[in-house]
Amino acid sequence: MNQLKRLYSLILENPNDKMLGTKVRELYGTDAFKWDKLKGSVTREQALNRLDYLKEELTYEGYHDGWTLNGMKEECKWLELELSKLEDKQLELF
Numbered sequence: 001m002n003q004l005k006r007l008y009s010l011i012l013e014n015p016n017d018k019m020l021g022t023k024v025r026e027l028y029g030t031d032a033f034k035w036d037k038l039k040g041s042v043t044r045e046q047a048l049n050r051l052d053y054l055k056e057e058l059t060y061e062g063y064h065d066g067w068t069l070n071g072m073k074e075e076c077k078w079l080e081l082e083l084s085k086l087e088d089k090q091l092e093l094f
Helices: 002-013 017-028 044-059 066-093
Strands: none
Touching (some): 044 066
16 A cells, blocks of 8 residues: 555656656566556456457557557566466466
């Protein structure tokens, strides 16, 4: 909960998106897509839903700026990698 409060205060303190992004990266490192740092664990279903959403948004790439597109592409790759690791672990159990 303290991390969320810190994040909210960063948003209020940094009206410029670039400054805010810099502060968030300083606080959480460059791996901004580890959701467990902010919200706890994510279910497989939530990850798949997020991946579907990202892929849908990427089909409309003309509507997004470069920073947004880059972030969505990176998150998409990360989710696919994490889901494949999860599937590999499940297959090893059988």
